[in-house]
Amino acid sequence: MLIVQKYGGSSVANAERVFNCARRISESYKAGNSVVVVLSAQGRTTNELIAKASEITDEPSKREMDMLLTTGEQQSVALMALALHKLGFPAISLNAGQAGIMTTSTHQNARFKRIETDRILSELDKKNIVVVTGFQGVDKYGDPTTLGRGASDTSAVALAASLNADICEIYTDVDGVYTADPRVVKNAVKLDEISYDEMLELASLGAKVLQNRSVELAKKYNVKLVVRSSMTDAEGTQVMAREFIKKGETNVENMFVNGVAIDKDVSRISAVGLKDEPGTAFKIFSLLAKNKISVDIILQSIGRNNSKDISFTIAKVNLNDALRVLNENLGSIGCEHISHDDKVAKLSVVGAGMATNPGVASMMFEALYNEGININMISTSEIKISCLIDEADAERGMNAVHDKFIRQASK
């Protein structure tokens, strides 16, 4: 088998942890596999480098930041190769240029163009464990680029896709994907398997296990992902196409819902007293789009007395911009006033079983009702239901909804 393993920054933060990972890598190698390892920078290295730059300027050139930051992963891969040597295994480290990871020139947010795998394949042929820098590439000028923070997952998936790897293992500090954040929900259950689509919904809803781009890429190239802990031997969670999910006892098909997620990075805006006539919604959302503000949930009240309201949610960071734009255009929109609330949270349940189980929405509403939690807005998709609730109710609501579904499913 050809295996790609990715270890995050905390998994390689010091010499002891580097050896932990090295032992795990060597187990796979000893079992007869070809192993490509993708690493992040050690622990807080990236933050320390950013701090060094900020002592010099608060408007750093993105190109120079990439020159600076790419050194972090290069240090990790060299140290890992040394640790593998120390354990008696042949290994070689490669930075993105050596590994042939070609990207666009958009520094700090580059996109993969292609991976020229010759060097990696020739090192694997020599029976080397190949240790590659995550998070980075080189552009057509040979200049280092980075793919955006947390992008080492994406590097691993891109390498797995290019090398046609049998599996891409993402080692992290949690031991898999849970039905909810186990730090918040005490009854959270680890999933054995989950589909790409559900993982994407969970990731976009604030479950920070895998970077979204990595899951999208895995789905596109059908790369089988496993998320597991670098600290324990627990089995982890497999992320794969829905049709490959086995119908076993512990798998997600027994549940209506695979995950519950909370997103507190959300604000609600309401445009109150709009004329009940065509074009009102268009005016509001084209204004926001022109100002690069993304809108999530949208809710429009039923017109009454020739007046209606439109409410929507946006990321907290865009709240001030959105309020300014809307208030400057109150007249042209034809709106009495704008109200807003930034003390809200979006509680969501995700599950492929939902579409064929019409009772899911009402079960969610019942759970919240039983806790006396008010629902401000509701939004639904094929595999997701989201409710906007008060931020103060977030943890309580999450536990209630989780227990409703996951306990129901276990019965």
Added chain:
Amino acid sequence: MLIVQKYGGSSVANAERVFNCARRISESYKAGNSVVVVLSAQGRTTNELIAKASEITDEPSKREMDMLLTTGEQQSVALMALALHKLGFPAISLNAGQAGIMTTSTHQNARFKRIETDRILSELDKKNIVVVTGFQGVDKYGDPTTLGRGASDTSAVALAASLNADICEIYTDVDGVYTADPRVVKNAVKLDEISYDEMLELASLGAKVLQNRSVELAKKYNVKLVVRSSMTDAEGTQVMAREFIKKGETNVENMFVNGVAIDKDVSRISAVGLKDEPGTAFKIFSLLAKNKISVDIILQSIGRNNSKDISFTIAKVNLNDALRVLNENLGSIGCEHISHDDKVAKLSVVGAGMATNPGVASMMFEALYNEGININMISTSEIKISCLIDEADAERGMNAVHDKFIRQASK
């Protein structure tokens, strides 16, 4: 003018010093020059990286050490480019691969093969200040290499030679080349000019201002070097071919001797009671050469009673090896016993004026005699006289000899 400026690790150790250098660089740029800057890693970065590796293994692969260590200079050049931007100047950083610095694959001790200057020239054409990593190159596989510690001087000279630069300025923490180490000899005088050959003799004698390889390379390609302080505006010392040295009032031609140097990294070995017959010296020194031990001064006593002694000096680090090799071969050498002394120092005077001033040697011996310092061995060349003395007499001897020559010259 095309100027290459090199700044050492202590000159860029923190943000404040980076800005100091950036201001100096920008002065040259504002004066209308094309400027290429060569940097070492910041302060103790290289030592810290070596410490990280030694937490993992005490036998690190040289290739992986190069992967690790080359990140240090890449951080410096990125930070310097950011500082130059902050001051309002266009600048771009390049690592060795980007700058086209091609070397052999001898990791940790690579040699220059060629510098492909296209990228640097195109950045200079765009009016960029080009900031290049010192100390490193890439081999034909695109793998990072390093040139050995302290080699950033050599990188700067190699770049100056390849770019046909008008001058190569080496900025360091001393303000030039002195007639002796000013920390030891209170009357030491800064030289305005010195020839490559004399600089080479001084460097090899323990005056650690410039790396020897950089001076050899400067001589070979006739690169005009200036050694000066990154902290002050003092003029510094020009290092150039002897024929270009001006006959000014303050220059070296007025002195018999341009420099006095002391080298304490030296041990003496004596092979006592050798047969006075052909081949004895050959046996001893071929044994040492086979064991990669370099010998410096060699002295052979006159034969008497069919017996002679051979004494020689070697670096302290080789003492144990040399003693072992010689004692294992006492019989085949035909030697009674081996004695040694590692409490010695080599005191040398260097000067092109020496060859035409026959009294130089006797002046040196007189100065030592007046101080009551015993001479163990003597060695002479065209432009150098070295005496082996007791280590305890080193500083006193250095001051005495320095004052004899430099005061004589000032009269």
